[in-house]
Amino acid sequence: MHIFANPKRFLSLATWLTPMCLVIGLVMAGGALAYGLLYAPADRLMGETVRILYIHVPAAWLGMGGWTTIAVASIVELVWRHPLATIAARAAAVPGAVFTAICLITGSIWGRPTWGTWWVWDGRLTSMLILLFLYFGYIALAGAVNREGASSRIPAIFGIVGAINIPIINRSVVWWNSLHQPPSITLGKSAIDPAFLWPLLIAAVGFSFIFGGVVLARMRMILADIQTEARLRRKALAA
Amino acid sequence: MREALDQWHFVAAAYAVGIIGTLGMVGWSWISMRRAEKRREKARRK
Numbered sequence: 161m162h163i164f165a166n167p168k169r170f171l172s173l174a175t176w177l178t179p180m181c182l183v184i185g186l187v188m189a190g191g192a193l194a195y196g197l198l199y200a201p202a203d204r205l206m207g208e209t210v211r212i213l214y215i216h217v218p219a220a221w222l223g224m225g226g227w228t229t230i231a232v233a234s235i236v237e238l239v240w241r242h243p244l245a246t247i248a249a250r251a252a253a254v255p256g257a258v259f260t261a262i263c264l265i266t267g268s269i270w271g272r273p274t275w276g277t278w279w280v281w282d283g284r285l286t287s288m289l290i291l292l293f294l295y296f297g298y299i300a301l302a303g304a305v306n307r308e309g310a311s312s313r314i315p316a317i318f319g320i321v322g323a324i325n326i327p328i329i330n331r332s333v334v335w336w337n338s339l340h341q342p343p344s345i346t347l348g349k350s351a352i353d354p355a356f357l358w359p360l361l362i363a364a365v366g367f368s369f370i371f372g373g374v375v376l377a378r379m380r381m382i383l384a385d386i387q388t389e390a391r392l393r394r395k396a397l398a399a
Numbered sequence: 400m401r402e403a404l405d406q407w408h409f410v411a412a413a414y415a416v417g418i419i420g421t422l423g424m425v426g427w428s429w430i431s432m433r434r435a436e437k438r439r440e441k442a443r444r445k
Contacts, residue, residue: 193417262416385439
């Protein structure tokens with residue numbers, strides 16, 4: 161892991177990895193969504209609205225995956241002082257928040273024809289909404305720390321503490337009575353028919369590549385800003 | 400009386416949210432990255 165601690169080495173890798181992840185992700189996700197919209201069968205109970213799940217489910221996974229990335233990078237930052245861990249955590253916040261918002265909005269759109277309501281304050285929906293607010297808090301905190309020059313440990317601790325919400329989201333449909341269905345896909349098991357499962361998995365892999373590409377792009381952006389600022393500061397001191 | 404809901408309207412709305420949100424995020428991140436890297440190159444040349 162420490163091999164990539166060198167920003168120069170990271171940049172040489174990220175330069176070709178960023179567009180590659182984005183292109184693969186857009187092709188896979190686009191193909192899976194087109195298949196889901198045009199060719200996948202309608203569900204016996206959900207009807208045509210089952211197609212919404214090809215966006216909603218990957219967005220939910222990546223919303224949770226984004227915060228898991230923040231938590232892991234924060235631990236690496238606090239324990240090993242990895243120079244890129246802080247940057248990785250901050251870079252994962254915006255795509256994580258976007259996917260959480262997409263999950264909540266598409267879930268609400270799916271809920272209206274399926275449950276008869278746009279929103280219910282049950283465990284799954286509420287814990288997912290809390291995740292979105294945690295992202296907003298993290299983005300604001302990281303921005304403030306950056307502006308004020310405070311310790312980067314503050315957002316790192318917030319990232320680790322906030323991770324307690326991830327198992328709560330995951331188990332919410334088991335712990336509490338909910339309109340939301342129990343988990344359909346667990347490790348090695350699926351209750352979903354292969355006709356729906358394959359486009360869903362391809363969409364999930366495609367959106368994951370997009371997530372990875374966006375994180376890399378945002379890491380490059382943050383790194384470039386840091387390097388620009390350092391160079392301008394050195395020049396100002398030398399002048 | 401139950402209102403009649405056309406499920407395709409909901410599917411189209413969800414796809415629009417997902418696609419616009421994802422492409423917007425990709426485009427914004429890519430443009431911000433390119434701008435930041437251009438600023439760095441400019442600062443190096445100064």
